[in-house]
Amino acid sequence: MNHLVKLPRLASRAFSSSARQLKNKVPESQKIFQEDNGLPVHIKGGTGDVLLYRATMTLTIAGTCYSLYWLLIASFPQKKE
Amino acid sequence: MAHQVHAYHMVDPSPWPLTGAVGALLLTSGLAIWMHFHNMTLLTLGLILLLLTMYQWWRDIVREGTFQGHHTPPVQKGLRYGMILFITSEVFFFLGFFWAFYHSSLAPTPELGGCWPPTGITPLDPFEVPLLNTAVLLASGVTVTWAHHSIMEGHRKEAIQSLTLTILLGFYFTFLQAMEYYEAPFTIADGVYGSTFFVATGFHGLHVIIGSTFLAICLLRQVLYHFTSEHHFGFEAAAWYWHFVDVVWLFLYISIYWWGS
Numbered sequence: 001m002n003h004l005v006k007l008p009r010l011a012s013r014a015f016s017s018s019a020r021q022l023k024n025k026v027p028e029s030q031k032i033f034q035e036d037n038g039l040p041v042h043i044k045g046g047t048g049d050v051l052l053y054r055a056t057m058t059l060t061i062a063g064t065c066y067s068l069y070w071l072l073i074a075s076f077p078q079k080k081e
Numbered sequence: 082m083a084h085q086v087h088a089y090h091m092v093d094p095s096p097w098p099l100t101g102a103v104g105a106l107l108l109t110s111g112l113a114i115w116m117h118f119h120n121m122t123l124l125t126l127g128l129i130l131l132l133l134t135m136y137q138w139w140r141d142i143v144r145e146g147t148f149q150g151h152h153t154p155p156v157q158k159g160l161r162y163g164m165i166l167f168i169t170s171e172v173f174f175f176l177g178f179f180w181a182f183y184h185s186s187l188a189p190t191p192e193l194g195g196c197w198p199p200t201g202i203t204p205l206d207p208f209e210v211p212l213l214n215t216a217v218l219l220a221s222g223v224t225v226t227w228a229h230h231s232i233m234e235g236h237r238k239e240a241i242q243s244l245t246l247t248i249l250l251g252f253y254f255t256f257l258q259a260m261e262y263y264e265a266p267f268t269i270a271d272g273v274y275g276s277t278f279f280v281a282t283g284f285h286g287l288h289v290i291i292g293s294t295f296l297a298i299c300l301l302r303q304v305l306y307h308f309t310s311e312h313h314f315g316f317e318a319a320a321w322y323w324h325f326v327d328v329v330w331l332f333l334y335i336s337i338y339w340w341g342s
Binding site for chain 2: 022024025026029030032033034040041042044045052053055056057059060062063064066067070071073074
């Protein structure tokens with residue numbers, strides 16, 4: 001009977017919503033993004049930000065050139081087959 | 082370090098308006114190139130650039146508001162005006178398609194048989210799946226309001242549950258509508274009936290998907306403790322958008338599905 005008394009406590013610990021709850025990480029983020037380092041917000045998060053920004057800008061410039069290339073092709077009369 | 086003496090937000094220089102503009106350029110020119118030269122590269126590039134821009138721009142807004150504290154009451158007021166004006170522009174967008182529908186259906190031409198629905202069209206029964214869809218969206222309007230009250234009262238778990246339910250109802254609507262599209266006895270090519278039906282309901286469906294995505298981002302942010310009981314404008318904007326989507330459906334249901342059958 002004694003070991004059964006402990007069951008409700010064990011059950012609530014195993015299934016309680018506080019058992020696997022996420023910790024509030026907002027204060028940590030607030031510290032990172034309020035640091036006085038002069039960085040603009042779009043790269044203030046670190047290396048990942050910079051890499052994603054570089055990838056996006058590369059696609060932007062490459063895409064602009066590629067659209068101008070197609071504009072050149074489209075402006076010439078097409079050969080009828 | 083210089084401190085501002087006003088409550089407004091002087092935004093850091095950002096590359097996202099440029100990348101977004103180039104993305105729009107690639108999408109439009111890509112569409113033209115796809116149609117004329119059967120090449121999808123430019124279009125795909127445009128889509129990727131648009132997604133990258135949206136992710137980074139909105140990520141930065143979350144950082145500016147939640148992590149840097151720039152969203153003071155006057156700034157929030159501006160954001161509210163902005164969202165309301167955007168939704169108003171979307172109302173006008175749908176107004177056009179309703180105009181087209183009523184133009185064709187109020188005075189059906191002889192080519193259609195002089196009647197609406199036109200001769201040969203078997204419309205969907207408005208009291209089957211369309212009525213269920215109406216119930217689903219109305220219920221989701223209730224659950225999103227429940228979520229709002231939960232957030233305002235600081236009930237974290239309830240907010241997560243009701244917001245999740247709202248999103249699931251949105252997915253259910255999309256699933257049901259996709260099934261209807263598949264089973265429909267008419268297509269978009271079936272004259273002006275098909276055009277008005279699929280363009281109006283199609284754009285509505287796209288807005289349901291956009292709204293569900295916005296709510297899903299809000300769910301993630303609620304789980305990550307971004308919202309407080311006093312300050313949760315991102316969620317309010319998503320809820321406003323969701324109610325707009327619901328209202329458009331009600332007009333669609335009454336006009337196209339019910340009166341139009």
